Amino acid sequence: MGYFLNLSSGLLAGLCLLTATLRTQASDPAGEQLPAVMAQPENFFEERVAPLLIKRCIECHNGQDRVAGLDLTSSKGLAAGGESREDLTSLDLDSNLLIEKIESGEMPPEEKGVSRELHQSEKQTLRAWVRDGTVWPDKRTLDLYEFTSDVRGGRDWWAFQPIQRPRLPLDPGAAGKGAGNPIDVFVLRKHREKGLAFSRPASAPRILRRVVFDITGLPPTMEQLREFLEDPAADRYSKLVDRLLSSPRFGEHHGRNWLDLVRYADTNGYERDAEKPSAWKFRDWVISSINEDKPYDRFVVQQLAGDQMIPLREENVVGTTMLRVGTWDDEPNDKLEYKFDRLEDLIHVTSTAFLGLTVKCARCHHHKFDPIPQTDYYRFASIFWPGDLMGNKSDPVKGFDVFAWSDVTSTPPPIHLLKKGNPRKPMQEIEPRFLSVIESLDTPFEKRQAADADTGRRLQFANRMIDQRNPLLARVIVNRVWQHYFGYGIVRTPNNFGYKGDLPTHPELLDWLASELIENGWNLKPIHRLILLSKTYRQDSSRNLADPVEGGSPPADPLNLYLGRMNRKRLRAEAIRDSILAHSGRLQLQMGGRGFTPEVSREALEGLSKKSGAWQPSSDDQQARRGVYLFIKRSLIPPLIASFDFADSTRPCGQRDLTIVAPQALGLLNNHFVHRQSEWFASDLLRGSGQETERIRTAWNRVFCRDPDPREMEMARQHYRAQLASFQLQEKEGGQAAGEFARDETAQGPVLRLEAGSRVQLDGEKRVIRWSDPNSNRFATSPSKRQAPRLLEKAIDGQPAISFNGVDQFLQLNDQVIQSTEFSIVVVGHDENGSGNREFFSNWNANGNSTSSIFLGLTNGRLVRFSDQFRSTRPVGAKPFILTAVSGQEGVQLFLGRNLIGERNGGLSGRNLSTPYVIGTQGNFGREYQKGWLAELIVFDHGLVASERERLWSALEKKYPSLKTVAGVRSPGRPKRNAELLAWASLCHVLLNANETIFVD
């Protein structure tokens, strides 16, 4: 190559001097043609050289970075050369360093082993330019982001251009083809370009199911369908849409989209994973904002700067909780670095959610793909800079009891651009400003006085954000709304409108919706309504029958980019759970408040480091609330929810993954939640008419909103009967595998029975020295005289009890009593403490048995603690009681008298059974002493089944008549299992698993 250059440079340089502006073409001796530098070299520069330098060189060789000392953005920089001070304007192609570097392939350098060498034509362009005098127009400086190239987006990228409200096409042909509303006109236009057409309108039941799910996230009821079908009004559909949009269920369903986007969770993550107090107020605020159709611009300002708005109102301030619901590490390794990591989280969530941009990519260098220089990142950072970046206080903010954000100073220290993002390499100071790419909004911020409470930076930033000259805010949000209904946005990368994102399929439609939103005063419900009423939305999800479906040539538009049909959607995790609860009849529509914790099997808890107190399920009723009210603990997302692609709560999620994998099937087939709901469902069916066919019809109506066809009816009958026969056989066989409902009575006596009425050995001062089991050689002794409890001769119904003082008294057991995780503990006693942790019976031990011990005791609110894994949902009260704790094959149950006060499927996980037991305190802890009476302590080494419990309770109630459970207040508990119930439950279970349940056409 050098050889050719030698020849050519000599020859061409000479020619050049003579005829530089006259030549139109030249060729070098190798036959290679060099491009002509045309009559006007400035044009050559603009058309050929500038794009090349911008695309290939100035990412590094710019005024800020000056890699190798070289700045190629101006003629001055070019003339100054790099570190070697070589003259890059030298006409001598042979010695010009610029040409040498590109010819040798040294520049541009390879990246991760991939060559980025210039193409031959690019090299030729530069050679011709150098040869002809490196003409650089006066005062022309190049900018990395001047225009879009095939490696990055420039300031001319579509998303940054002002919103153009398109004139609706007035083509009568388009309107005549039955366009429902303006949306359809845009869609039809694309159809015509692509040779597509609308599918048929969806049938009434289909559209009802779709619209109810899409707006509320819940399944329709048969009554809703009947009402809809029987409504003779021509506008019955739009009336329905309006009704649904005004239902509070709308905010619950759509609010979750926003919560995904702002990485909402109720805990911090990391080692302690502590709860963010009252973060749930933000969740409720999002739901109510959507329900009341708060203008979107206001919604945005409240989240960025609600604390700086006037007037000061809780409703504004709580919005800024958004800035605090991300992950938070209370023990960062490098505090300085963590401060900047916190900033990145804030910049990322706000730029993603509001602007659909990846501003975070400009933390260490200019954005690689979008016109976001590194300075913009620090401008963005400066608005959060005056806040409490490192703290996690839960103090009231501006007098309101909310977990919100505010500035901690009105005069923050300056913020600097960091070289390569390194906090220890501050460069120039950066002033707060908006993104430079929106030039009209790139104006200085007003400075506040030191006397002001805060900097007002976020409010000024927010006001620019919602300015109509910012084209992104409206485009990004209408795209999200569109995505909710169609499964995909008009831009299919909802969080990235930049160069690496997808282009809009219907750019005019996107702009039209965006301008509609702004003209509506930023109310979003009209946009929802427009979409819902469009013909595009209301078409069927299957193709027209005339279209090829299977075989033959592939269908046109396989991705359905242009909407020749509706997209079929799989329900998201919460909607699946909510539907199951709706079908079982258990759904609770209580709104707001702290989230509930669902029951999670012990197996799923194995990944937690602190099992103790880490997961306490809420009451059954609470657990039947909608999924949006789930307490989101970052270290443990409930498996059934996680497997159906719940949002990653560490980052803004604009679109959930959509996977269909076998573990989901296992979950819906086997998870105790689904089984239990099927049993509730079945118990409802059994309450209705006694006709088999009637029950089947009811089940179909409830789940599918339709009657079964004759074939289905027959299939269901056969299923029911076969399952019934099988369960009846199980009942007869009474095998262990049949579970509790038909378990063989192989009742075994207790392994420990201590009664205050017998075998209590006292000293002279009625101190209990030894308390023995009359049927075994097990006994409990006091550790010292001082710590010996006392005998109370008449405690409950005239019967004696051992009285513990709650300070230091307890007893030690001489032997091991429990052999496996199947066991039962029964206590007849009384509680005087009322608060704090205290135990009746425990083998807790600091040496190796802190998280795997067995204990039964009480805690605050007189709730029962049964080991560190489980607590009751109802308290024991201040009166004497019979408390029964069962850990069996089927799970854990707690009974107060005969009432179930807590239960969980799946027993306790592996317990350490080798440490000694004590009575009246927590193992060898020296704390958690029980204050109150203990009349009986009975331990079994198996889980008591119903009949055993009955017998035991009857005997105890005879002995202690006042402890008899009053009839009528018995908790319903779960439906009683028998063969008939289980056979119906099996059918219900099948329906809950069907594709017709999980997908929406």
Next chain:
Amino acid sequence: MSSPGKSYPCGITRREAVWQMGGGFAGLALVDLLSKSGFWGTDAMAAEPETRAVGGPHFTTPVRSVIFLMMNGAPSQVDTFDFKPALRKYAGKEMPQDKNFINSGGRKIGYLTPEFRKFRPGGKSGLLISDYFPEVRKHADKLAVINSCHTDSHAHGSALVAMNTGSVFIGRPSLGSWCVYGLGTENENLPGYVVIMDKRGGPISGQPNYSAGFMPAQFQGTLFRPTGDPLLDLSAPPHIRDDVQRRQLEMIEALNSSHMRQRSDVDHLQARIRSYELAYRMQAEAPQAVSFEDETRQTIEMYGIGKKPTDEYGRNCLIARRLVERGVRFIQLYSGGGHLEDTWDAHAGIESNHGLHAAEVDRPIAALLTDLEQRGLLEETLVIWGGEFGRMPFSEGKNAPGRNHNPYGFSMWLAGGGVKGGIRYGATDELGFEAVQDKAHVHDVHATVLHLAGLDHEHLSYFYQGRKETLTDVHGRVIRDIIA
């Protein structure tokens, strides 16, 4: 420049195709299969290579599986694999003034303390390994001990996450996720990435230690239990017998088939039908992985199963071998769980703590290496041993027998496929305090593990929100000196 939607046949995007086709645990094997069959035009694949999950390894390697023996809580390097005779000389002296460190948890800073158990040479190589690991020492010639590891955090919560995901911040995919993402799995009836916890509890920070971060949930670690049902929700409650469930599955299938017949564009519907078939197969296959019926008594004894204190980890190690045989890609076995002394977190005393935990794992680990070797699987299996950081060369107070956290220098070892055995790499200073020679950051260890598994840490990327994300971010260096 990207076009609207990435166009592939059959009405699905590639993003969906990978995850939606009802694969059991085998999303990527499927991708691979489809690419090979020309399902995706090569142009389409080339259009955006950065979002492509690699359909196979970047390099040829014998390694098919990785076993990560995770010593949760952080073992002390100077008491196990990093012999520091100088500590005897300085015993009872204070840490030199010029050594800067974060005193994690603000604990007492005591005096330099030599090893608690004697170091002895093992194998032909004579690698010095302490009496906490007498059985592992017999395999010294298989080990490449890295004495110069260091990490970014002194706190368990973030250091565990860093050892697992490369970052101290929660939310990134873990090493196992990257391996399965890059290599796929060979057995769709089992998860490609299996985690077995210590019975005492999980790691601090929980799920993010084995999460798939921004990748689909399919790549996250699946908790596997060594007894009973290995997988969550694998079997129905006891009263749902086989015949009952079979009838349910038949009816679900019948309803789904007729539902599908009435519709077009049914890929998702089909995928879901298939997911039930696979679920049924898994119910049969997964329990076999944890059943030892076909193991000889000799094998069971070798692992120390049925004996204290080796029973639990012995079972887990044997299960790991059985999972390797079944084509599971990445297996992580935790030793230590919960907090403090229930883990290797030996604040109270090295001898009391490591005496217990090492006795639990030493024999099982040695048995695993022997067993893998005897079956010719060691070449195909990469074994990694280590904790989230190391421990200080000084005690936690005067005559105190415990040691505090130390992120500045600690030891890990690798063995098996592609690893040079019987060598040491890097070194800490004479006190064993900080890595000084050939320092190996966690990123370097990760880069090396990926390399040995046939993956290039710079090119194994996942395109997420505008950026090509990699396990090692912009860092990481393959430690070539330990590669055979």
